[in-house]
Amino acid sequence: MIDKNYFLLNVAGLVIGTVFIRGFFIALSSKMNISIKVKELFTFIPAAIFPALIMPATFFHQGAVEVLGGKERFCVLMLAAVACFFIRSTLFVIGFGLALLFMISKIS
Amino acid sequence: MNYFNQGFRSVLPIISGIIPFGAVMGSAFSEAQLSFFQALLMNTTVYAGAAQLATVELMKMNAAVFVVLATGLIINMRFLLYSAAMSPYLKDASPLIKFLCAFTLTDQSYAAMTANQDKFHTNTExxxxxxxxxxxxxxxxxxxxxxxFIFGNFAPASLNLDFAIPLSFVALLVPTMKRRGHQVVAIFSALASLVFYGLPLRTGLIVTSLLSTGLSWMIIQMRRKT
Structure with a gap:
């Protein structure tokens, strides 16, 4: 059982810290002059962060398909990434990936 | 169709991944024996899934407040980069709109925004x-x-619905990789995240993000020189 005061202290700290992090540059946006180089840098942020969110979660996931060494999620993700270059639809990529993973899991 | 509706619809395909993650979060609140009010309070005010999941686990173990806060805020540090990337669009927005945009900043909403950025003619759109x-x-x-929280983790495990989250990130990432430089940074980030995965307090994500941003800056500088 988590103590109420301990819980509230932690939540208050998380709220203040997270709002500060999320709002820091947005709050300063009207006072900042952003150069073209920095604007270009912003276009790299998805490429810099999203693979770091995706990769460990799939690569280190231990599955049950022995033929693929338990790395069926990683294999499906790679195939979904390739498919995404041809068909740029979020719904298609998610549906394709989930269906493929389901089939691989059932076949093995 | 107005832009608010377009934005709302753009996230609909992704929610198949959000629902199981939310269910896991809700059942974690329940397992930690938090009251409905406490769960609601944390969920509506912190509003950061990965950080909430990690910090609830630490609070269950009665970890020091410093450790809980450091873990949660380090996980959320990536929002600083999103905030920077969002700032040019919000330059002329009212303080209320700025606050709303900052408070609701998530990986998915930022990703959906960047994947569709070619559609906008003005910052208001x-x-x-x-x-x-x-x-x-x-x-x-x-x-x-x-x-x-109420029903437990209701998502059937056999459907692997939690896998929809990485899939949705792939779908949102690919349209933003317009140049070779973006692809180089994405591959670097993927490999670096595996190398730094074992770092404590989940700092691997921050280290990878900073190194990848540094590489991006180098690519931009090299491009300018040539």
Missing amino acids: ATHFYLGTAACMMLTWHASVMAG
Whole structure:
């Protein structure tokens, strides 16, 4: 059982810290002059962060398909990434990936 | 169709991944024996799934407040980069809109925004689109967390619905990789995240993000010179 005061202290700290992090540059946006180089840098942020969110979660996931060494999620993700270059639809990529993973899991 | 609706609709395909994650979060609140009010309070005010999941686990173990806060805030540090990237769009927005956009900043809403950035002609259109994505994310997240709290983790494991989250990131990432430089940074980030995965307090994500941003800066500088 988590103590109420301990819980509230932690939540208050998380709220203040997270709002500060999320709002820091947005709050300063009207006072900042952003150069073209920095604007270009912003276009790299998805490429810099999203693979770091995706990769460990799939690569280190231990599955049950022995033929693929338990790395069926990683294999499906790679195939979904390739498919995404041809068909740029979020719904298609998610549906394709989930269906493929389901089939691989059932076949093995 | 207005931009708010477009933004709202752009996130609909992603919610198949958000619902199971929300259910896991809700059941974690329940397992930690938090009251409905406490779960609701944390979920609506912190509003950061990965950080909430990690910090609830630490609070269950009665970890020091410093450790809980450091863990949660380090996980959330990536929002600083999103905030920087969002700032040009919000330059002329009112303080209320700025606060709403900052408070609702998530991986998915930011990703949906960047994947569709070519559609916007003005900052107002971009802001309306973003608020639409944020509204859809908030509704889905809160509903699924509260459902998970009440009913437990209801998502059938055999469907692997949690896998929809990485898949949705792939779908949102690929359209933003317009040049070879973006692809180089994405591959570097993927490999670096595996190398730094074992770092304590989940700092691997921050280290990878900073190194990848540094590489991006180098690529931009090299491009300018040639």
